[in-house]
Amino acid sequence: MVGAEALEFGGQTSCVEVRAGGGVIILDAGSGIIPLGKSLLEEGVTEIDLFFSHVHYDHIIGLPYFLPAFWNKAKLRIWAGHMLDDATTEQLVDGIFRPPYFPITKEYMRADVEYHRFSPGDVLEPSPGVRLVTGRLNHPNGAVGYRMEREGAVFSYLTDFEHDEGRGDDEVRRLAADADLALLDTTYTPEEYPRYVNFGHSTWDHVGRMCAQARVHRWGMFHHMHMREDIDQAAIESAAQKIYPNSFAVRQGQHFQLFGRTERDRK
Ligand SMILES: [Zn+2]
Numbered sequence: 001m002v003g004a005e006a007l008e009f010g011g012q013t014s015c016v017e018v019r020a021g022g023g024v025i026i027l028d029a030g031s032g033i034i035p036l037g038k039s040l041l042e043e044g045v046t047e048i049d050l051f052f053s054h055v056h057y058d059h060i061i062g063l064p065y066f067l068p069a070f071w072n073k074a075k076l077r078i079w080a081g082h083m084l085d086d087a088t089t090e091q092l093v094d095g096i097f098r099p100p101y102f103p104i105t106k107e108y109m110r111a112d113v114e115y116h117r118f119s120p121g122d123v124l125e126p127s128p129g130v131r132l133v134t135g136r137l138n139h140p141n142g143a144v145g146y147r148m149e150r151e152g153a154v155f156s157y158l159t160d161f162e163h164d165e166g167r168g169d170d171e172v173r174r175l176a177a178d179a180d181l182a183l184l185d186t187t188y189t190p191e192e193y194p195r196y197v198n199f200g201h202s203t204w205d206h207v208g209r210m211c212a213q214a215r216v217h218r219w220g221m222f223h224h225m226h227m228r229e230d231i232d233q234a235a236i237e238s239a240a241q242k243i244y245p246n247s248f249a250v251r252q253g254q255h256f257q258l259f260g261r262t263e264r265d266r267k
């Protein structure tokens with residue numbers, strides 16, 4: 001939702017920035033990457049790793065307007081896990097910068113762009129000391145879930161999945177286990193869900209149960225339904241918090257700080 005009805009939780013689509021190990025890591029290039037790109041440019045950030053969960057429109061729509069991609073001093077590494085159709089990361093980005101949907105092709109990006117591809121299940125190291133665990137999520141056309149670990153601090157980004165009480169849920173629990181903070185797909189309410197079975201999204205009650213099983217310390221309801229207004233999202237948040245006090249609905253622009261084991265010991 002965009003406009004006055006959705007100012008608190010926000011109307012931008014998925015984009016999360018993580019600063020860890022000296023690196024700038026971006027998860028997804030939804031419309032939220034547009035203001036992020038402006039601030040990264042102002043800050044003069046020259047090295048960026050961008051990871052796609054998958055390439056549905058709401059996760060890529062901001063990339064053509066991401067200013068650092070057009071700055072010749074920037075280095076942009078774009079990562080994608082094997083999607084179900086087996087396209088390379090470069091082919092996926094080709095599909096985004098494509099006339100007549102966009103007037104220019106990806107060759108007009110002035111940043112030094114590198115394309116990297118991995119298989120869900122791989123463990124990567126985007127910045128020194130940052131362990132990035134990946135896994136496949138249950139979503140139409142496939143999606144990748146991420147778990148980031150550094151010095152004992154754990155952050156999980158698990159959007160665009162539908163609970164299945166099978167391998168998919170096992171993978172969500174594996175990627176979320178003991179996380180200090182996890183953001184998970186809670187697009188639908190339990191009441192809405194029966195109308196959207198197989199659309200590839202979950203609900204706060206299923207996610208809450210999985211987070212309890214996985215001993216997640218704090219979890220955020222993410223990927224709000226696109227027609228949701230603030231007033232309804234706030235009601236969903238308080239309903240969830242009655243059962244899961246360690247839950248909250250993610251707000252646009254919200255910041256979190258996680259402390260690693262050594263940083264915690266110093267306190
Ligand atoms: Zn999707």
Ligand SMILES: [Zn+2]
Binds near residue numbers: 014056058059223
């Ligand atoms: Zn999505």
